[in-house]
Amino acid sequence: MNVNGNGIITEKLSSFHLSVLVFMTQFGVVIFALPQMLSKTFGTNGWVMLPAYGIMVILNLLLVGAVYRLGNGRSIFAILEQAIPRVLLMPLYLFLVAVWAMLGCLVAKQYVLIFQMIAFPTTNPMLFKLVMDMLLIWLMLKGLYNISKAATLFFWFSVWMILLVFFFYGEFKFSRLTPFILKGGEGGLRDYVGIFAAFLGYELSILTFQYTDAKTKFLRSTIYGSLLTTVFYTYICFVAFGFFSFQQLNKMLYPILDLMAFIRFPFIERLENLFYGFFLFTVLLTVVMYLWSAKEACQRIVPKIKEGVLAPAIVLTAYVMAFFPETLSEVQAWLQVFSELECIIAMGLPMLLLLVLGLTRKKASGT
Amino acid sequence: MTSAQEITPPMLARTLHEFEDCCDLVHRVMPGHGIDLLYFGNLISGDRLNRDLLSLIETSDQEQLDRFFRQSQFVRMTDSKELVLGILAGHAAFFYKGAAYTVDVAGDEGRSVTPSEVETTITGPHDAFTEQxxxxxxxxxxxxxxxxxxxxxxxxxxxxxxxxxxxxxxxxxxxxxxxxxxxxxxxxxxxxxxxxxxxxxxxxxxxxxxxxxxxxxxxxxxxxxxxxxxxxxxxxxxxxxxxxxxxSFVEFFSSSDDYYMRWLIGSSTRILRFIALFITVIFTALYVSVTTYHYEMIPQNLILTLAESRSRVPFPPVYEALIMELTIELLREAGARLPSKIGQTIGIVGGIVIGQAAVQAGLTSNILIIAVASSTIASFVIPNYTMSASIRLIRFGLILLAGLWGNMGLAMGLAAVIIHLCGMTSFGSSYVTPLAPNQPAEWKDVFIRAPFSKLKYRPTQQRTKNRLRSQMKR
Amino acid sequence: MMKASAKLLPALVLAVVMTGCGDQRVLEKLGFSQTSSYDIADHDLTEFAVSIPRAEPQAQTKREVLSAVAPSGKEARIKLARQTNLLLVSGQLRNTLFSVAIARNGMEKLLDTLVRDPSVSPRLKISIVNGNAKKLLEKEYKQHPVTGKYIDGLLEKEAIGRTIPLTTLYSFTRDLYDDGIDPVAPVLKDEGDHIKIDGIGLFRDDRYMTKIPPSEGLVFAFLRGSFKQGEVSVHLTEEKNSAKSAIMFSSILSRRSVKVRRDASGTPSIHYHIKMKGAVLEYTGNASLAEDSEREQIERQVAKELTRRGEAIIKHMQQNRVDSLGMGIAVRNRMSYAAWKKLNWPEVYPEVKATCSFNVLINNIGKVE
Known part of the structure; x- marks a missing residue:
């Protein structure tokens, strides 16, 4: 009598859903600090570097697309396990689970801590995170198809906020952008990677292989999704660079928060904490995708444990881990480390898979 | 015939046994014709029985009767269970020459067709289904x-x-x-x-x-x-x-009226309903959140008025809002249970007496009254009563969350509702179509009501093989 | 589904129980300061005052002014908090006043508390008080029951008319940190039974240096950028009989263009050209505005007069080494990064040749000739 969830017909991700899923996973709280990171790292007109990052993301996605094509859309775990004994894969899986789960919970904690700074100075942030984690478990257990549906709804509920950027045209001045391209920045490699962390999330599309079919147009959709992120990031940062003066940007930790505080309607003003609240939607999606990925990998380590147990277990472990970094700067330091690891995964995992695919193919053609 | 004869007397007996102690069962015997007749007097139309059957039977001889029972209105019964069900459904059972027949002579008892009271429209047909x-x-x-x-x-x-x-x-x-x-x-x-x-x-x-x-x-x-x-x-x-x-979720926000009005008016009404949804869900909760946590969101010209009306209220905004929302729900429930004539009195007592007095007694601020009243009115704009009741319930949750964590709580509450909606299915199809799966082409019959020339296709949710409305393909 | 809600419910209850009321900011329990002021007190101390509107209908006064002396703004706030039954918050702060004396010592440190506090709006208006800021704030003006609101309205209205620039916390800090422009802020003065705009205060970095008289406010606006709306009155001397006359323009539409030239040695020179259109509302001279030739004559005269006034302002600013017009931005944007870094703009600025020219067009002379 009850078809709960999966219904009569099991559906595959549509092309639009995959794009939105990639976009929502990528887009996150980093945007609040991004203009400052750019101006510090790259100097004047740092926003022009964002399309370059976008291209790097696309290159990386091409690798993922190659895995998809060569593996005929098989799940990456199937590809790996076909060539490498499971025992050898365990450390890799553990590494993936650890990085993904930690990234997820750190992003959530960062979001919560910033909200605490704006409006709830003495409330225990872990309490917010507890409720957030409840939502996450709930969403996670609904499976990827429903996560993608939620992504689409959250997308429509938050995408209109981009229109508010029109509010800043009055104060926006091209002369403030300065004609200097990337001058006065003093960032090192770690800062470059730190900015790349803003784009992370696209690499998780590698786990969605078996939820797609030919109609999904996997590669095209993921690239569209990442392009949307690049366009949004670039546009918002461009406006921030023309709204604030360059040296001022260097001093502000969360320029976009100030940008939103500037908005005023006749009946309501200082919208930053309302909109920051709506940012929960994109953060939820980012986090749920990381946790879901961690769960998928974990399922491979302990296939016997049920999903309904595994998901809360992962979230709970991550929750406990989230107690360790207490302040915002600690969280940021941790995030830096884990996003560096994640960058390695983003590049390394598809390459490893391609290697495995190449070898198995050779073996198959050899015999 | 012989086999039938063997069956029938036990069948009549069994039927009679089944209806033991049913004083409303009528058992008529027509010895002249060898017919036993069983029916529920209150279920059948005596008129039909007399005019169409009995008067004919009484005037016919044996041969005519044989032919008579071969007519298609007589259904020959071989199973006594079915026979019982037939009698219960308002049929008359004839036992003739060892065979059992039923004829539908059910009476048209029931109210006549009246205009719909729950879903009224201004233009368009007014008839509504009846219990029959x-x-x-x-x-x-x-x-x-x-x-x-x-x-x-x-x-x-x-x-x-x-x-x-x-x-x-x-x-x-x-x-x-x-x-x-x-x-x-x-x-x-x-x-x-x-x-x-x-x-x-x-x-x-x-x-x-x-x-x-x-x-x-x-x-x-x-x-x-x-x-x-x-x-x-x-x-x-x-x-x-x-x-x-x-x-689908959005389907509950359209009414037949939208199609009977010109498209611009129909579209505006639809948009109005979605605004109403927004107001119902958010408004009171936002009031609570802003007055409890985010005072900086209030514009300069409004803050003094708000603070002044709040300054006499002894409770925190959450309780204030919950009390008022509860009062309104009580009024609504009372109004729904009472005959409409008394219902009007409830409206006056509730709206004027309680509303006015609550503000003057300093139990609520008048701005909250406006918030609560407008969100209640907005909830009634949603055409489907079940849906509007569900949405009113969500509001309470959001008010609680807003009172707890301000805008953060509000966002969490909305996220929970959205997650809940995304997990729902209706017969396996997504409940949030055409938003997810995303079908922008169908939005013109969901968020607005485009002119009929633009509504060429049936929604995808139905998975029909005849997508084009104007043609019928076998 | 059921499992999830069964888990959510106790969590919610738990959360309700566990959250204290520590972070609640219930409206009527707040003393939301709308105006604050900073004055210099002896021994490096700051006198800090806030004006809080009282919302209770029974209250005698409409507002409450509190003040305290302390080394820093937030420390003063802690002292202030002891004087009131309300929770002092700064999220509704609309105006903040600095006395000239304190502004001369530099504003950056004072602004730190405002910029750092996430509850303070970036739209907070900043103004300088010629005299004692606290006294101005405390004073009851008969026609205006709430002084803070009076100041706010005055600043907003004048900013629309362009006699003063609208200086907010955001725009002040933006110009403060920009290397090609110096911030400005309106100057207010107590004038017995009312407050008057006393000009535009000019800053070098975060220090108040000098001001432009209010009558020159619109000329300053002409030079600072393009705008719509505003009124300016120009005094003319007739060429024929040297009789004095005045002409008043309203509904002004002004476009500014900047030209930067660099001579052989690399020293930049700047020229501002302003095209102004406006309607004449008052003219006390003898010429007929309806006549094309005479009108054009007057237009030229007005342009000449405005050029004179504009160049006087520029000179005044160069003498005081304040780059309030953002000439630095104009110069910077026509240079390479290395050259700009080498230039040392604050040193070069007073020597730069800066000129302006006006082009006036009367587009409407009103109902009479």
Missing amino acids: ASVSLAMIRKRIKSPHLKVIRLSVGEVTKADVFVLYIKDIANMDYVNELKKRIADIEVDAVLDTNMLIQLIDDNAYALFPQMLTSERPDAIASKLVAGRVVGMMDGSPTAFSIPA
């Missing part, structure tokens, strides 16, 4: 004059055995939905199903969900339009409400 499925079915048949309109009869309730009809238009409706609906109705194991609204809760996908997953209506025009759009419709004898599947 036969009348309701006739209203649909009159609107859809097509042999493709199929009606399947099922029955539910181990004790009550109510008739349930599944309606669909062949070649438009997807048979997967028809079969699934038939299967789910057949699988119901419960003693009694007394109304459609009860029935749909027994067959929906997510029993614990907040929102209705089947669209109910008592308007024949609305139901006819659902059928033509490729949906499958269910009706129940004894209930004036029909339901259609599959349903």
Whole structure:
């Protein structure tokens, strides 16, 4: 009598859903600090570097697309396990689970801590995170198809906020952008990677292989999704660079928060904490995708444990881990480390898979 | 004949035994013709029985009688269970020459067709379904004059055995939905199903969900339009409400009126309803959140007025809001249970006396009254009563969350609602179509009501093979 | 589904129980300061005052002014908090006043508390008080029951008319940190039974240096950028009989263009050209405005007069080494990064040749000739 969830017909991700899923996973709280990171790292007109990052993301996605094509859309775990004994894969899986789960919970904690700074100075942030984690478990257990549906709804509920950027045209001045391209920045490699962390999330599309079919147009959709992120990031940062003066940007930790505080309607003003609240939607999606990925990998380590147990277990472990970094700067330091690891995964995992695919193919053609 | 003769006397006896202690059962014996007649006097139309059958039987001889019973209105019964069911359904049972026949002489008891009280429209037809499925079915048949309109009869309730009809238009409706609906109705194991609204809760996908997953209506025009759009419709004898599947969340926000008005007006009304949804869900919660946590969001010109009206209130904003919302819900419930004449008094007492007095006594701020009243009014703009009740319930949750964590709580509450919506299905199809799966082409019949020339296709949710409305492909 | 809600419910209850009321900011319990002021007190101390509107209908006064002396703004706030039954918050702060004396010592440190506090709006208006800021704030003006609101309205209205620039916390800090422009802020003065705009205060970095008289406010606006709306009155001397006359323009539409030239040695020179259109509302001279030739004559005269006034302002600013017009931005944007870094703009600025020219067009002379 009850078809709960999966219904009569099991559906595959549509092309639009995959794009939105990639976009929502990528887009996150980093945007609040991004203009400052750019101006510090790259100097004047740092926003022009964002399309370059976008291209790097696309290159990386091409690798993922190659895995998809060569593996005929098989799940990456199937590809790996076909060539490498499971025992050898365990450390890799553990590494993936650890990085993904930690990234997820750190992003959530960062979001919560910033909200605490704006409006709830003495409330225990872990309490917010507890409720957030409840939502996450709930969403996670609904499976990827429903996560993608939620992504689409959250997308429509938050995408209109981009229109508010029109509010800043009055104060926006091209002369403030300065004609200097990337001058006065003093960032090192770690800062470059730190900015790349803003784009992370696209690499998780590698786990969605078996939820797609030919109609999904996997590669095209993921690239569209990442392009949307690049366009949004670039546009918002461009406006921030023309709204604030360059040296001022260097001093502000969360320029976009100030940008939103500037908005005023006749009946309501200082919208930053309302909109920051709506940012929960994109953060939820980012986090749920990381946790879901961690769960998928974990399922491979302990296939016997049920999903309904595994998901809360992962979230709970991550929750406990989230107690360790207490302040915002600690969280940021941790995030830096884990996003560096994640960058390695983003590049390394598809390459490893391609290697495995190449070898198995050779073996198959050899015999 | 011989075999029949052997069966029949026990059949009559068994039937009589089955109806032991049923004083409303009439057992008439016509010794001159050798006929035994069984029926429920209150269920049948005595007029029909006398005029169409008895008067003819009395005047005919043996030979004529034999021919008479061969007419198609007499259904020959071989199974006594079926016979019993027939008698219960208002048929008259004839026992003649060892064979048993039933004739439908059911009486047309029941109220006549009246205008709908729950779903009124300003333009368009005013008739509504009645409790008699036969009348309701006739209203649909009159609107859809097509042999493709199929009606399947099922029955539910181990004790009550109510008739349930599944309606669909062949070649438009997807048979997967028809079969699934038939299967789910057949699988119901419960003693009694007394109304459609009860029935749909027994067959929906997510029993614990907040929102209705089947669209109910008592308007024949609305139901006819659902059928033509490729949906499958269910009706129940004894209930004036029909339901259609599959349903989507946004479907509950359209009304037949939208199609009867010119498209711009229809579109504006639809947009108005979505604004109403927004107001109902957010407004009071936002008031609580802003006055409890985010005072900086209030504009300079408003803050003093707000602070002044709040300064006399002894409770924190959450309690203030909850008390007022509760009062309004009490008024609404009281108004719904009382006869309409007394209902008006409730409105006056509630609206004027309590509202005015509460502000003057300093129990609530007048701005909250405005917030609560406007969000309640907005909730009634949603055409479907079940949906509007669900949404009003969400509001309480959001007010609590807003009182707890301000905008953060509000965002979490909304996220929870959205997650909940995304997990819901209606007969396996997504409840949030056409948002997810994303079908922007269908938004013109969801968020607005585009001119008819633009509404060429049936929604994808129905998975019909006849997508184009203007043609019928077999 | 059921499992999830069964888990959510106790969590919610738990959360309700566990959250204290620590972070609640219930409206009527707040003393939301709308105006604050900073004055210099002896021994490096700051006198800090806030004006809080009282919302209770029974209250005698409409507002409450509190003040305290402390080394820093937030420390003063802690002292202030002891004087009131309300929770002092700064999220509704609309105006903040600095006395000239304190502004001369530099504003950056004072602004730190405002910029750092996430509850303070970036739209907070900053103004300088010629005299004692606290006294101005405390004073009751008969026609205006709430002084803070009076100041706010005055600043907003004048900013629309362009006699003063609208200086907010955001725009002040933006110009403060920009290397090609110096911030400005309106100057207010107590004038017995009312407050008057006393000009535009000019800053070098975060230090108040000098001001432009209010009558020159619109000329300053002409030079600072393009705008719509505003009124200016120009005094003319007739060429024929040297009789004095005045002409008043309203509904002004002004476009500014900047030209930067660099001579052989690399020293930049700047020229501002302003095209102004406006309607004449008052003219006390003898010429007929309806006559094309005479009108054009007057237009030329007005342009000449405005050029004179504009160049006087520029000179004044160069003498005081304040780059309030953002000449630095104009110069910077026409240079390479290395050259700009080498230039040392604050040193070069007073020597730069800066000129302006006006082009006036009367587009409407009113109902009479």
